[in-house]
Amino acid sequence: MLSPSFTPNPDAAFPGPLEARSPGPPPAVMLLLASLLLHCLPLAMADYDICKSWVTTDEGPSWEFYACQPKAMSMKDYVTVKVEPTGITCGDPPERFCTHENPYLCSDECDASNPDLAHPPRLMFDKEDEGLATYWQSVTWSRYPSPLEANITLSWNKSIELTDDIVVTFEYGRPTIMMLEKSLDNGRTWHPYQYYAEDCMEAFNMPPRRVRDLSSTSANRVVCTEEYSRWAGSKKEKHVRFEVRDRFAIFAGPDLRNLDNLYTRLESAKGLKEFFTATDLRMKLLRPALGGTYVQRENLYKYFYAISNIEVTGRCKCNLHANLCSYKEGGLQCECEHNTTGQDCGKCKKNFRTRSWRAGSYLPLPNGSPNACAAAGSAFGRISQPKKVTVPKATATSMAPEVTITTSTPTTPTIQALTLPSTQQPTATTTVAAPIVAAPAKISKLFQLKPKSPQVVPIEVFKDCECYGHSNRCSYIDFLNVVTCVSCKHNTRGQHCQHCRLGYYRNGSAELDDENVCIECNCNQIGSINDRCNETGHCECREGAAGPKCDDCLPSHYWRQGCFPNVCDDESLLCQNGGTCYQNQRCLCPSGYQGVLCDQPLCQGDEGQACDPASHAGPHLAVLLGSGLLLWLAGCLGY
Numbered sequence: 244m245l246s247p248s249f250t251p252n253p254d255a256a257f258p259g260p261l262e263a264r265s266p267g268p269p270p271a272v273m274l275l276l277a278s279l280l281l282h283c284l285p286l287a288m289a290d291y292d293i294c295k296s297w298v299t300t301d302e303g304p305s306w307e308f309y310a311c312q313p314k315a316m317s318m319k320d321y322v323t324v325k326v327e328p329t330g331i332t333c334g335d336p337p338e339r340f341c342t343h344e345n346p347y348l349c350s351d352e353c354d355a356s357n358p359d360l361a362h363p364p365r366l367m368f369d370k371e372d373e374g375l376a377t378y379w380q381s382v383t384w385s386r387y388p389s390p391l392e393a394n395i396t397l398s399w400n401k402s403i404e405l406t407d408d409i410v411v412t413f414e415y416g417r418p419t420i421m422m423l424e425k426s427l428d429n430g431r432t433w434h435p436y437q438y439y440a441e442d443c444m445e446a447f448n449m450p451p452r453r454v455r456d457l458s459s460t461s462a463n464r465v466v467c468t469e470e471y472s473r474w475a476g477s478k479k480e481k482h483v484r485f486e487v488r489d490r491f492a493i494f495a496g497p498d499l500r501n502l503d504n505l506y507t508r509l510e511s512a513k514g515l516k517e518f519f520t521a522t523d524l525r526m527k528l529l530r531p532a533l534g535g536t537y538v539q540r541e542n543l544y545k546y547f548y549a550i551s552n553i554e555v556t557g558r559c560k561c562n563l564h565a566n567l568c569s570y571k572e573g574g575l576q577c578e579c580e581h582n583t584t585g586q587d588c589g590k591c592k593k594n595f596r597t598r599s600w601r602a603g604s605y606l607p608l609p610n611g612s613p614n615a616c617a618a619a620g621s622a623f624g625r626i627s628q629p630k631k632v633t634v635p636k637a638t639a640t641s642m643a644p645e646v647t648i649t650t651s652t653p654t655t656p657t658i659q660a661l662t663l664p665s666t667q668q669p670t671a672t673t674t675v676a677a678p679i680v681a682a683p684a685k686i687s688k689l690f691q692l693k694p695k696s697p698q699v700v701p702i703e704v705f706k707d708c709e710c711y712g713h714s715n716r717c718s719y720i721d722f723l724n725v726v727t728c729v730s731c732k733h734n735t736r737g738q739h740c741q742h743c744r745l746g747y748y749r750n751g752s753a754e755l756d757d758e759n760v761c762i763e764c765n766c767n768q769i770g771s772i773n774d775r776c777n778e779t780g781h782c783e784c785r786e787g788a789a790g791p792k793c794d795d796c797l798p799s800h801y802w803r804q805g806c807f808p809n810v811c812d813d814e815s816l817l818c819q820n821g822g823t824c825y826q827n828q829r830c831l832c833p834s835g836y837q838g839v840l841c842d843q844p845l846c847q848g849d850e851g852q853a854c855d856p857a858s859h860a861g862p863h864l865a866v867l868l869g870s871g872l873l874l875w876l877a878g879c880l881g882y
Contacts, residue, residue, distance in 0.1 A: 279551040290314075292566050294355040294580035306583055310603035310611025314407040318399065318555040319368045321575055326364045326379070328396040333382045333547070334361050340383050341545040342415050343534040349544050353380055364395075367550050376551045380412045384531060384546035385539060393528045393548055397555065401427060402576040402587050405519045407556035409485035414549040416532025417483055418470050420446045426523040433525060437485055439465035441474075446529075454486040459508070462493045463518035474535035479550075487519065506605040520560055563603025563611065564588035581615035591616030596756040599712025673777040711756040713740035746774045762873060769805050799829040810839060 275300040296313035299306060326332055334355030341349035354360040362380035379609070384391040409423070423436040440446035443690050444689035457464060459800035471483040488499065495505035511514045531546045538546070557570030561577035565588050568577050579588040582604070583593040591600045595616040604612040623684055690783040708717040710728035713735045731740035734747045743749055743761035753760045766774050766782035770793030776782045784793035787806030809816055818830035822841030825831050 272493060285837075286733050290564065294564070294566050294613070308613035308615045311566040312561060312563055312615050313558045313566055313568040313577070315556055315558045318403055318557045319397075319553060321399060321570060322368065322555070323398045323400070324364050325394075325396045325398070327396070330382050331393045332363065334382045336750060338383060338385075339544060340380075340547055341542065343481065343532070343545055344372040354680065362549070367395075371551070377412060378549045378551035379530075380414075381548040383533075383544045385543050386536075386538060387543050387546070388425070390529070391531055391546065392549075394429065395526045395528070395553075396549070397524045397553070399522060400432060400728075401574060402427070402520055402522050402560035403557045403575075404516075404560045405485075405521070405555070408554075409524070410552075410554040411483045411526065411531075411713045412481050412550050412552040412554075413483065414481065415547070416474065416534065417471060417480065418528050418531055418548065419474075419533055421483070422447075422529070423485055424525040424527065424528045426525070427517070427521060427523040430523045433587050435465050436524070437465060439469075439472050439483060440467060440470060441468035441472040443469055453487045454868050455491060455492070457490065459493055459512075462490050462508075462512070463512075463515050474532065490519075493725065503608050506608060510605045526556070559587075561588045562611070563605070564615075571696055582618075589754065590754065593754075594618050596711055596754065597709045599756055605874050686856070711735075712738040712758075713756075731759045745774075748776050748780045765792055767792050770794055770796075803828070809834055 279574045290724065291310055291312045292314065293309055295306050295308045298307045302828065332355070333353035337352060337354040337356075337360075340351050340353060342351070352360055352700055353463040355363070362378060366377040366381045367379045369377055381391070381393050383663055397455055418439070419441045421439045423437045423439070424433045426433050426447045438449060443451040444450045446469050446783065452466040453468060453470060454466060457466070471480075491499055491505060495501045499505075505669075513721045528548050531548055533539045533546070557564075559575050559577055561568065561579065562583070564581045564583040565579050566578040568575055570576075574584055574586075577588045582589070583600070584590060585590045589600065595618050599613040600616060603614050606612065697715050708728055709732065710717070712730045713733050714728040716729040717726050718729050725738060727738045728740045731737070733740075734744045734745050736742050741755060746764050747761040748764060750757070750760050750762045762780065764774060764776035764780060764782055766776060767788070767790075768774070770784055770788035770790075771782040772785055773783065776791075779791075781791045782793045785798055786806065787800035789795045789797045789806075796802045799809055799812075800806040801809055811830050813817050813824065813825055817823075817840070818824050818832070819840050819842045820836045821833045822830040830839065830841045832838070835845050837843050837845050
């Protein structure tokens with residue numbers, strides 16, 4: 244996270260925020276120091292800049308791993324900048340502007356079509372000649388009282404860790420209101436980082452607070468400061484800071500020398516390390532400098548934003564698994580060690596996933612914990628030749644097996660072979676990882692078997708179980724001569740938690756050690772035969788059902804709490820005699836016809852011809868109604 248490198252010269256580039264350099268050694272000892280450099284590399288770990296070293300022990304040569312991180316650098320050399328809204332940059336169309344020093348002599352001009360008069364966003368990051376400031380500039384506040392607001396977004400498409408103050412240099416006055424935001428997911432979501440205003444209560448309804456006054460329990464608090472927003476003259480005060488060093492000083496002291504405490508708190512304080520991490524930064528400029536007065540509407544050409552430099556010092560976030568970060572294919576990429584891979588070294592390489600990936604740790608000091616990924620059967624950290632220690636066989640009455648333990652410095656012992664007495668099952672010769680450090684009597688008690696009990700020896704393991712991170716417990720089953728994972732999580736199953744539970748299938752885009760490696764089948768309970776699916780997630784459908792989840796019907800079927808064959812359709816099962824098909828479920832028949840397809844007359848006449856009772860009843864009913872109607876009319880007319 245941090246580099247203990249601090250350059251007292253303010254004009255020098257900071258390789259990192261935490262350096263306490265002493266005067267250089269006399270020339271006489273330079274040769275000695277050079278000759279001892281390789282030998283002493285493993286000891287020079289205060290910077291966390293060494294990932295591994297080749298060491299020789301009694302067991303032979305091996306790699307020794309350490310937590311490591313890249314050096315700090317100027318991140319503006321790799322940034323992508325975006326200024327919003329469209330048209331906020333001055334010069335299109337050309338525009339005159341004034342300054343607070345000479346507000347009534349508006350002889351300056353911004354013209355995007357003229358390179359000498361243009362002020363594009365890239366000028367916030369260019370190298371300036373001494374005495375000549377180049378800067379990005381916004382349009383003037385000619386549309387007052389509409390707000391003059393601008394967003395400046397800095398993106399790295401990569402997680403970075405801040406190691407020094409963010410310094411923004413404004414020309415012609417600092418904003419009276421602005422805020423700094425950060426994103427951890429490449430700009431999808433944003434979070435406040437710090438508020439700036441000449442009156443915090445008026446602008447943000449927050450009391451003003453200085454970062455240097457924060458305590459160890461509030462070091463990652465988002466505050467509003469008035470220190471960088473009040474008018475002090477355009478030539479005197481230009482800088483706006485996000486104070487990273489002051490927050491580090493809460494733990495490391497004013498001179499940033501107590502690195503041990505700083506690294507410890509970064510590792511132990513919840514959210515503190517993430518507070519200094521970002522993929523994007525965004526400045527929201529909400530009100531320009533006013534020159535210490537109210538807005539003067541008669542001269543709005545003196546209100547605008549102008550930024551000549553943005554300095555961001557930090558390092559690539561590599562999760563303490565890399566000490567180099569390179570610019571490749573248009574982006575920053577960690578050069579991962581410890582058998583890790585990914586842009587941030589955020590996962591284990593293939594064939595090195597016997598446990599879930601973990602970030603490195605600054606602790607224990609001074610070398611930290613690499614938490615290296617390891618292949619099945621290998622030790623974590625130092626890889627060395629095993630040394631066998633045989634535990635004497637227990638007495639016959641205890642019926643305890645003989646246990647051979649393999650120890651591998653500096654890792655914990657691993658049970659290599661387990662031989663049962665002759666009265667038990669045949670000898671087992673499998674390898675079982677187990678962090679057991681115990682006297683022989685205690686181990687014998689652990690493996691003691693009772694007569695006629697199931698031949699399963701539980702061995703709870705918390706480091707070396709080969710379960711792809713889905714379990715940390717193993718059991719040895721002697722009559723099968725296998726070691727199997729116990730209580731597989733994340734909907735996995737199998738000897739090594741390498742298969743999915745019934746009702747789940749393998750996520751093809753996830754690695755085997757991913758918590759989301761198994762996806763629920765979600766078969767439709769009515770349309771599917773059971774809740775299981777194949778390796779592509781397709782369920783086994785009942786007759787007439789279709790779709791990956793069996794929640795649809797074949798074209799020849801319709802859905803009604805299940806799939807049923809069509810009664811009618813527009814192709815083969817046609818409704819006859821003018822009938823119409825209703826949702827493939829039934830035919831709506833015209834008068835005089837009935838049947839599934841309206842293919843039957845409603846009744847049969849005496850001579851076997853079609854008849855319609857309604858048509859037969861019609862005339863009689865009409866005659867009756869007609870006669871009654873005539874009688875009623877006659878009565879009304881007095882006849």
